Amino acid sequence: MTELALPLDWQLEGSQFLAERTQAFLADEPGVGKSGQAVRACDLVGALNILVLVPASVRVNWLNEFKKFSPFDRQETAVFDGKTSPxxxxxxVCSYDLLANKKLRASLMARRWDVLILDESHMLKARTASRTKAIYGRKSDGVTGLMTSAKHVWRLSGTPAPNFVDELWTHLHSAGLYPKNYYDFVDEFCTGFKSDYGFRITGTKNAQRLRALLKPFMLRRKKADVLPKLPPIEFEHHTVEPTAVDARAYFGTLKEFDPYLHEDLQKQNAQLKDAVAVGDNTLEYLRSVATSVGTLRRYIGLSKVPGYLDVVKPELKARRFDKLLIGAWHTDVIEALRTGLREFGAVTLFGGTPADKRQHLLDKFKTNRACRVLICQVKVGIGFNATAAYRVDLLEPSWVPAENKQFIDRAHRIGQDCTVTVRYFGCNRSVDADITKALALKGRELAKVFD
Structure with missing residues (x-):
């Protein structure tokens, strides 16, 4: 039987905040423990029928959270396919992706839920997305979607607006707190410029007014506020020398680049470097070209692996730290790292790793002394606990600062006893290091509203 976790004062405060509201957003910083607060809030309102919508990878974890934080013995159902009934x-507990199944969606709509919990609710930021419409309604007005079947609707996310504050509109509009349309919201709270592709958002304005709008709806606490005893977090920046990549092995299918792959990538690198150097709307530009420079990003990631291994393998052998969490972006980069770190029991997590296998790997990393390295895709950084590690290396950081932060907070969270050291590894003589600086600037922009 799972030992019941006793809530701390600030957790009770968060639970009470949710329980007192039919529409709410718990936006505590990643690592603070939002799920436990939501479970406790369900107890406070006497909820008997609870629907939790989550990323597919954390369905099992949510059932464990109810066992851990609630003394009530509720029936538990995890929906793994469209054939399973609530x-x-x-x-x-059901994943967002399964809402595409009309029969399942209809069965969920037919129920009357005491509480609807929307975990990682930033996944509902796009007003045109099918899952957003399925939950918030076709116009994100809370009139026709799944949320109409629930008495309480509680949103949970440590990154409420991963990119720009316009991503808050669906939540505020569906909750009835901002009745105007999306474009009015952008005009009121976003800076930007007109381009050939429409208005491009670059930042935030009227932050104080937006804070006032969010105050009765959103509760956000930073780890430093509620966990004063949490060990500090330190950041370091390192560069490694690039190593030539076997283009035939990794890029042989890209015939359009053969035999000019390296020349093409050099041109892309130079163009990116020039654009980043200007400094205006850098991240917006990077987002617009992310797909077209995907080959360059992958090449740079692969070129960093040998130099990185030269750094980290001696550290592991010398036991400078016990466990290591590594973040990367591309599958072949992750596989190259796993191969290079096999002697240290390296295991890998991808976005498509099944929930049961994921939990097995996480348990192994936590408890098996021979398993010292966990290598993950940065975007798989939601819903897992890696406090066994106090060293976090980002070999391929995301171009979205919030995703990097969420990944790091898998280690720097409740249960961490040691100072967490985060190292960003850039590629010397490439645009890689410059992009990291631009990502840091973007993080400060979002902090105007949330921190």
């Missing part, structure tokens, strides 16, 4: 009572 539980007759108790807790039903």
């Amino acid at each position: 539980g007759a009572t108790g807790v039903t």
Whole structure:
């Protein structure tokens, strides 16, 4: 039987905040423990029928959270496919992706839920996305979507607006707190410029007014505020020398680049470097070209692996740290790291890793002394605990600062006893290091509203 976790004062405060509201957003910084607060809030309102919508990878984890934080013995149902029906009572956990199944969606709509919990609710930031419409309604007005079947709707996310504050509109509009349309919201709270592709958002304005709008709806606490005893976090920047990549092995299918792959990538690198150097709207530009420079990003990632291994393998052998969490972006980069670190029991997590296998790997990393390295895709950084590690290396950081932060907070969170050291590894003589600086600037922009 799972030992019941006793809530701390600030967790009770968060639970009370949710329980007192039919529409709310718990936006505590990643690592603070939002799920436990939501479970406790369900107890406070006497919820019998609870629907939790989550990323597919954390369905099992949410059932464990109810066992851990609630003394009530509720029936538990995890929906893994469109054929599974929601539980007759108790807790039903379902992934956002399965809402595409019309039969399942209809069965969820037919129920009357005491509480609807939207975990990682930033996944509902796009007003045109099918899952957003399925939950918030076709116009994100909370009139026709799944949320109409729930008495309480609680949103949870440590990154409420991963890119720009316009991503808050769907939440505020569906909750009835901002009745105007999306374009009015952008005009009121976003800076930007007109381009050939429409208005491009670059930042935030009227932050104080936006804070006032969010105050009765959103509760956000930083780890430093509620966890004063949490060890500090330190950041370091390192560069490694690039190593030639076997283009035939990794890029042989890209015939359009053969035999001019390297020349083409050099041109892309130079163009990116020039654009980043200007400094205006850098991240907006990077987002617009992310797909077209995907080959360059992959090449740079692969070119960093040998130099990085030269750094980290001696450290692991010398036991400078016990466990290591590594973040990368591309599958072949992750596989190259796993191969290079096999002697240290390296295991890998990808976005498509099944939930049961994921939990097994996480348990192995936590408890098996021979398993010292966990290598993950940066975007798989939601819903797992890696406090066994106090060293975090980002070999391929995301171009979205919030995704990097969420990944790092898998280690720097409740349960961490040691100072967490985060190292960003850039590629010497490339645009890689410059992009990291631009990502840091973007993080400060979002902090105007949330921190």
